[in-house]
Amino acid sequence: MIFNNKKKKKKKDSSDAVILLDKVSKSYSSGSPALDNVSLSIKKGEFVFIVGDSGSGKSTLIKLLLRELTPTSGRVVVNGYDMDRLRRRQVPKFRRNLGIVFQDFRLLNDRNVYENVAFAQRVVQTPTKEIRKNVPKALAVVGLAGKYKAKTKQLSGGEQQRVALARALVNEPPILLADEPTGNLDPKNSWEIMKLLERINEEKGTTILVVTHNREIVNAMQKRVITMKKGVIISDEEKGGYIDED
Amino acid sequence: MRISTLFYTLKQGVINIFRNKWFSLASIATISACLFLFGLFYTVIVNFQNMIKSAEEGVAITVFFDEDVTQEQMEQIGAQIQERSEVSRVEFISADQAWADWAPTNIGEDYGDIFAENPLVGSDNYEIYLSDVSLQRDLVTWLESVPGVRDIKRSELVADTLTGVNAIVAYVSVGIIAILLAVSVFLISNTVVIGISVRKAEIEIMKYIGATDFFVRSPFVIEGILIGLIGSGIPLAAIYAIYFEVMEYVVVEFPALTDLMRFLPVGEVFRTLLPISLVLGAGIGFLGSFVTVRKHLRV
Numbered sequence: 001m002i003f004n005n006k007k008k009k010k011k012k013d014s015s016d017a018v019i020l021l022d023k024v025s026k027s028y029s030s031g032s033p034a035l036d037n038v039s040l041s042i043k044k045g046e047f048v049f050i051v052g053d054s055g056s057g058k059s060t061l062i063k064l065l066l067r068e069l070t071p072t073s074g075r076v077v078v079n080g081y082d083m084d085r086l087r088r089r090q091v092p093k094f095r096r097n098l099g100i101v102f103q104d105f106r107l108l109n110d111r112n113v114y115e116n117v118a119f120a121q122r123v124v125q126t127p128t129k130e131i132r133k134n135v136p137k138a139l140a141v142v143g144l145a146g147k148y149k150a151k152t153k154q155l156s157g158g159e160q161q162r163v164a165l166a167r168a169l170v171n172e173p174p175i176l177l178a179d180e181p182t183g184n185l186d187p188k189n190s191w192e193i194m195k196l197l198e199r200i201n202e203e204k205g206t207t208i209l210v211v212t213h214n215r216e217i218v219n220a221m222q223k224r225v226i227t228m229k230k231g232v233i234i235s236d237e238e239k240g241g242y243i244d245e246d
Numbered sequence: 247m248r249i250s251t252l253f254y255t256l257k258q259g260v261i262n263i264f265r266n267k268w269f270s271l272a273s274i275a276t277i278s279a280c281l282f283l284f285g286l287f288y289t290v291i292v293n294f295q296n297m298i299k300s301a302e303e304g305v306a307i308t309v310f311f312d313e314d315v316t317q318e319q320m321e322q323i324g325a326q327i328q329e330r331s332e333v334s335r336v337e338f339i340s341a342d343q344a345w346a347d348w349a350p351t352n353i354g355e356d357y358g359d360i361f362a363e364n365p366l367v368g369s370d371n372y373e374i375y376l377s378d379v380s381l382q383r384d385l386v387t388w389l390e391s392v393p394g395v396r397d398i399k400r401s402e403l404v405a406d407t408l409t410g411v412n413a414i415v416a417y418v419s420v421g422i423i424a425i426l427l428a429v430s431v432f433l434i435s436n437t438v439v440i441g442i443s444v445r446k447a448e449i450e451i452m453k454y455i456g457a458t459d460f461f462v463r464s465p466f467v468i469e470g471i472l473i474g475l476i477g478s479g480i481p482l483a484a485i486y487a488i489y490f491e492v493m494e495y496v497v498v499e500f501p502a503l504t505d506l507m508r509f510l511p512v513g514e515v516f517r518t519l520l521p522i523s524l525v526l527g528a529g530i531g532f533l534g535s536f537v538t539v540r541k542h543l544r545v
Binding site: 095127 | 250447453454457
């Protein structure tokens with residue numbers, strides 16, 4: 001079913017967009033809409049920043065892309081999966097197309113580095129032999145090959161975020177969503193994480209979507225920047241910068 | 247499901263018990279306490295019922311015959327009585343046997359010198375023991391209609407009292423067991439809810455990575471079942487040990503009561519208590535974890 005759904009959508013959307021929002025609105029039970037008629041297209045292999053103040057709709061956007069929420073109106077298509085047609089039991093398979101990195105790392109603190117990364121492979125039922133090959137490779141990409149035995153609490157914030165990144169990458173997802181990945185890191189570690197994301201984007205062709213408040217990084221990296229305000233996209237620029245609203 | 251995934255899930259279930267040792271201990275203690283009370287109450291009730299049953303078995307109806315009834319007719323009536331479903335045992339006591347049983351204790355060993363002939367002639371009778379004392383009235387009504395039956399001696403007071411006690415014990419035990427189970431489920435599910443809520447983040451991570459509900463839930467359910475089984479094993483062992491101690495104590499300290507208080511063999515009590523407790527423990531563990539994890543699966 002997923003395959004059919006995917007095929008159908010791919011045929012319909014002739015563009016090579018891996019993320020497509022078409023006139024999407026999302027309202028909660030009270031207050032103004034979190035997203036208001038948002039349309040957006042992100043192509044395969046793009047590196048995109050989503051910026052905006054609190055309440056601008058960034059988190060709602062991420063939740064829609066994760067299929068944690070469904071839109072009130074409009075259409076969301078991620079890697080060929082139409083969120084509207086996706087049944088609840090198809091969600092796990094869909095999410096395996098996404099790597100996710102959170103501001104607070106969300107590691108399993110009672111397990112070591114290796115187990116945290118291997119966990120993502122176990123979820124998709126990768127054979128143990130494969131896991132033993134893939135986990136060290138993913139840890140090597142983020143520069144933590146030597147720390148696979150360490151408990152996550154023994155690591156610095158930057159290292160913990162690298163573990164989260166390795167976990168997000170180990171299944172080689174076509175899309176990586178990073179929600180404030182540098183929010184808990186110092187400038188040095190923030191830069192290292194961003195450079196790592198850029199390298200993954202360039203070397204593996206992974207589509208990367210980063211939600212951030214980090215003005216310096218956004219301005220320095222010269223990537224596509226989508227700025228949101230009160231649930232609406234107010235700017236979408238190639239090689240853009242952080243828009244000052246003051 | 248891959249075999250490696252199955253083993254991983256089982257292993258995680260076992261490891262989780264040690265990872266969350268305080269929650270595991272709290273859950274095991276709660277289940278143990280509740281099932282200990284349940285097991286103790288069950289043991290007391292089945293023994294009490296056994297004592298009542300023993301008392302019931304001692305209640306007999308005595309049937310006397312008309313003087314002209316022949317031995318052959320008496321045997322026919324005896325066969326008919328034996329066929330009745332409410333009858334457990336029938337004993338024929340001839341007039342000679344009745345005299346020989348009664349006279350030595352009530353007259354003296356020289357009763358033969360005083361009475362040359364058996365004064366109880368014509369008192370051949372059947373002593374009927376019932377399988378269910380509450381059916382005594384039905385049997386008496388039937389016996390009264392049998393030709394040749396002269397008189398029926400019975401104790402309605404004893405039969406009615408035992409029937410009443412039996413009914414009260416049945417109602418009270420069902421009520422108390424129901425309350426105990428309800429309290430157990432409430433306490434245990436609360437403990438499980440707290441334990442799993444603490445791990446809400448872990449469940450969320452699994453869901454974001456793309457784990458199916460089954461994959462997320464399985465280790466928790468295995469953990470719940472194991473905790474339930476351990477929690478039911480402890481009170482079973484305790485009751486087993488206590489049971490022997492109590493039996494020995496009563497026999498040694500109150501020898502006079504041993505006729506009245508006939509304990510069931512421990513094997514007979516455990517034949518029912520063991521499977522019920524294990525199923526309850528595992529069932530409560532399974533349900534508690536299954537339902538509680540479900541609340542957190544909608545991510």
